[in-house]
């Protein structure tokens with residue numbers, strides 16, 4: 621090392637060049653190569669340090685310190701840059717791996733609404749188009765809503781129409797799984813003043829034995845119109861309009877006299893069995909007709925129970941099975957498939 625001053629200035633420029641390359645390195649591998657230039661075999665600093673012993677004693681200390689400090693500075697730059705790269709790699713990984721729940725990937729259909737839900741929405745649409753609103757009520761009901769307010773006091777024989785699942789809660793017999801959607805009528809009439817026109821879809825339960833037309837849990841949609849001067853013809857026309865809209869113009873429907881404690885007069889409505897086309901089969905028990913639900917003009921006793929003046933207001937109500945509608949429209953011989961969650965069946969719709 622002949623000229624320590626020029627030697628030192630060369631080390632300074634090597635340091636500056638390495639420092640610049642450290643600052644701009646984008647890969648950990650680049651940093652390893654640079655670390656080698658600082659203190660590895662080919663390092664000018666290591667070479668300079670080795671020659672210190674041959675310097676005049678008064679220069680040894682100055683050059684030694686300069687080399688040592690330059691190496692220390694570069695080493696700390698290396699550590700700092702390595703940490704920066706690791707942090708940004710981590711950040712990148714986190715960004716790539718983050719689960720984006722807002723992302724919609726339209727590549728493959730992963731499931732769809734159940735056929736019964738689809739039918740419920742379609743039926744709601746038919747009635748919305750006719751000026752009805754949609755309302756809902758609870759699945760667990762009290763005796764008042766499920767029976768009493770619907771003109772079925774305790775021990776009324778008509779309660780036998782509904783084989784009821786009672787809850788082991790509260791007073792015995794006071795709470796139950798609703799057996800029909802008619803309690804929602806009562807809730808609506810209590811909370812709203814007429815005129816009312818609403819449909820009320822939902823799940824209902826009865827202690828029935830399952831067969832080709834029945835399951836203990838099923839879906840109904842209830843309809844209620846309260847206004848002045850409502851007649852049975854309004855009811856019949858509404859049912860005709862809905863069956864035509866849902867089953868198509870070729871389906872035939874009929875009303876037959878019936879009895880419900882909450883309507884007077886009452887009727888059952890039926891459509892031609894779509895399984896056999898009306899000639900009679902197992903599904904329609906050989907009659908050629910399938911009952912969809914019940915209907916009638918609101919009984920004055922119900923109006924009285926909810927505080928609506930039966931001298932002023934009149935109304936009609938109906939309630940029918942959504943599952944039964946699905947069964948008829950799609951020609952499903954056994955309704956139980958709607959509850960079985962067999963993908964081979966569900967995937968067809």
Ligand code: PHE
Nearest residue numbers: 800802880914915937938939
């Ligand atoms: N709630 C009755 C049933 O489930 C159907 C019905 C509703 C009848 C409204 C008349 C009026 O069988």
